[in-house]
Amino acid sequence: MSNVLDVPLSDLLDLAVGIAREAGDMLLDKRPDRPEVIQTKSSPTDVVTALDRAAEELIRGRIRESRPHDAILGEEGGHSSGENRVRWIVDPVDGTVNFLYGLPEWSVSIAVEVDGEIAAGVVNVVPRGEVFAAERGAGAYLLTTGERLRCNTGVPLAQALVATGFGYRPGRRAVQAQVLAHVLPRVRDIRRAGSAASDLCSVAAGRVDAYYERGPQYWDYAAGGLIAVEAGARIGGLYGKPYSPELTICAAPDLFEELHDLLAPLDPERDLPERDLSGTSGGEG
Template sequence: MTDPLHSELLELAQEAARRAGELLRDGRPADLAVAATKSSPIDVVTEMDIAAEKLITDLIARHRPGDGFLGEEGASSEGTSGVRWVIDPLDGTVNYLYGLPTWSVSIAAEKDGETVVGVVAVPMRGETYHAVRGGGARATGAWEGERELACRPAPPLDQALVSTGFNYVHEVRAHQAEVAARLIPLLRDIRRGGSAAVDLCDLAAGRLDGYYERGLNAWDVAAGDLIAREAGALTGGRPGERPSRALTVAATPGVFEPLQTLLEDFGAWHD
């Protein structure tokens, strides 16, 4: 039986992601400009990131005023209920800025520190992914009705399609390029989509065999990590560790272990 709290959190996350996605898709100004930068001049925030986060937090706070928040664009509060929302209102901001379709709204709900609900809306695909801890992962939109998600059967590593992302700090991205150059001859190929949340959902949907990235924050992966795991993927960081800023790895079983080993050997986590 589904936990009533989890059902409530899922419904609220889906509604918030839908509304934020509509705002971002339909309200994107023709003259969209950079509102601020984060880690470097090419790591940007637009006014739409900020507006989407406000929409999400305002909606959730009206329904659940005791909950806490952790959001990429500054939402931060402890709350009193034991529930915390981890929000990336626009994952893939540079794609959005340039008019590319691979961006998403990512909303996760934690209960007592454990992620129990994850929703990722990908408006330009017309898709929404969701998962409840222990209840599997599903997607709606591009398919007729709702479908259950499952990772692809594991291929040999040299036939695996793996996605990654690159940091916006020059020294870090240069090192990431070196790691990718060493990996490419050992894989089918590498993709770079530009949204960690979308990459994790593509893994869950069987469109990728693996994904890795260095330098991610909790809001980048909270929802997508749960969706991938509920679809059968393994996720982690360095061997024996959980996903972290040092390294996030996710892959179908059979690809995860050799990919994680190679990333460790190549120093993909290097600070």
């Protein structure tokens, strides 16, 4: 197999940006006052709307038109195989509950994976009219202003504004509440936006100092993770493990270490058995 892509990586990023913008415009144009939930996934609060599926169909269609031999992994449509070194990682609506309720923190996220590594990504935070993008080794940008992104540095944990999120299942949320109760007195404050992709872009843009969460999937953090790294942040899991649905931590390298060391003794990668809970329910957007 050739080590040379058939097109420059920048062309793939440009394609991703154009598709993310088109999908975002469609979602804004067709969103009713209250989108209808058509399916739930891991719990009654883990919802899918018809527009989630329509957006992914649009994205897949545009990729197939331009790159018919690439693979695609999407949140709603699963994996479709390809013959090239390129795979597209698609989250048509990251923050579906925000989308459902008309809250402004939801996004279209598209990453481009080459030989198993994320090489380019775009996050279109549609209600805010902000498009974040990065190419591996070339920096991260807020395309709507042309600003090059830099994460905050030199922020001690006690002064850090930390973003996080919560899972869908009661047993996971119970542990996350325990962890949060330990973290909150030791940081400046906590923010919960409801979109992992948007949170990672907020780290990149210096709007929050750090982010941690258990639960987001590959399509949630693939593009946003690259954007944060290209803005100078470190992203990973506990004890040197790569970031994953088990736990993702993201911050400037010095703050990453402090936040990691705060989280690690709390055993945040666990869930309580459902039988140990009574009268609890919950979910995430």
